[in-house]
Amino acid sequence: MRGRVVGIAARHAFLWLVCLSALYPLYFIVATALKSNAAYQLDPTGFPSHPTLSSLRAIVVDNPMPRWMWNSLLVTVSAVAVSTLIALLAAYAVVFGRFQGHRLFLSTNVALMVVPPVTLLVPMFVLMVDTGWINHLQSVIVFYTGLLVPFAVFFLSNFFRTVPHELVEAASVEGAGPFTVLRRIVLPLSGAAAFTLVIVQAIWVWNELLIALVFLQNDRARTLMAGLAQFQGRYAQNQPLVLAGALISIAPVVLLYLSGQRFFVRGLTAGIGK
């Protein structure tokens, strides 16, 4: 009996250790962002005993942070909305239309999910230069939209397979066209799945750095991540400022996670859990 208690205690101790290592860097970001540079220099690791918003204020005033956040939000919302819509139609066609080549179409999408974006970067950059879209948000919006489609198609096809075919067939027999069936029968059943998908995609776009860095080089056109990436060099002597910026970029993601954790876990590990 005592062995059991010790075993359970050891397991909790192990898990606590893991959780502390997962959380410490986050604590460090928050603690540092709440310090003045002077306080940080004196004691980098200590608890912020005199918390101040001066670093947060300075980083927002010194940079077009609100503008970057707005850009990030705009890019995220448009790319996710359009790609989800496109994928809804395609996944519906794959599962309920079973057109010729739907298997090839699906496995192509699965393969494209793992193509590293860096390999697509140079041709897309040249294209955006030619169209004059460099430093305009639409350049990243259209590219992200395309990049999001394969996972969305894969995810929604998997989900649609769990929708009872009888429902769809019954509606078709009664003469409902494919769009009516999609809108009246399939979509109302897809709320949770679509929401999960939207969250996963939004996180990806919000966090994306490489493409934003290359396509948006004008200070006012940057997304939050592309802006943040400049801070390291710009504020080498003032780390609280840099981490205040980091905190601002992390906060929306963490808040979203806290409010809908199960959607994150389900979406990001899609297909594994039951």
Next chain:
Amino acid sequence: MGHERLSRDTDPKARRRPRRRRALWPYLYALPAVSATAFAFGFPLVQVVKDSFYAGNFDAPIWVGLDNYKGVIHDPSFRTSLLNNLKLLGTVPVMIVLGLAIALVLNDRIRGMRQYQAVVFLPYILPATAIGLCFSFLLQENGVLNTALRGAHLNFLAQDWLGNSHLSIGSVGGLVVWQQLGFCVVVFTAALLALPPETSEAARIDGAGWWALQRRILVPQIRPIIELIAVIQVITALSWVFNYVYILTSGGPGYASSVMELYIWRSFSNGANGTAASVAVMLLGMASVLIGLSLWVRKQVERA
């Protein structure tokens, strides 16, 4: 980063329905998706292969055949970059072993399992840029880690984690593990919880100890999932680590912690687009082998 996902592609509705005339609407509905992927993937993939045979800028490209490839292969900094990607493969066994250990402990229906899982998963969703900035301060010469080590009288362990050319890629690997571990844990836990309890019950009644139960009963049952995660993390280590490297070390010192993605980015920034394209093609070649492998492993998972 990790936008690759897992499927258990069960298809209960796959039985063929009676053949009817092929309708037109499915093609119309698939068309936007086909166009979007043709635009974002098809066009650049074709173009990058073409570019890899040309040099000079885009207004006046000059055909150079395989010269870009030859130049790259003989470039020591490319070799360093490739080698670093291979070194990052070392993160895969670390993540699998650690992830399994955590998942197995969680699987014992330990109290607070959901809360533990939520915390462990958290790093996975955070922007690598912000996290990279944080780690660059934690790991620098006079950063938190070294201060702590010196405070514990372990001065010999305090190193220049980012500035030492032997250590910097290892630091990148540490960051990769820190961020990706939660993903492995959650996937493994889900797989373990989905197992039928009868087998472990039977083993327990037969007197199997905790360790034997894990190693002989539980782990073998989720082996296909472990393999799938391994393939996915190999793909990550080879081709999805740009953000970590760029923020943490910028590939430095020199090219000491550069990776293929960063090499592409640097060549491109220096106007050597042909070079960038040829490395991109090589990276794609490696990726397609792995993509093929992942599709195959996926099939095994579906069958299991």
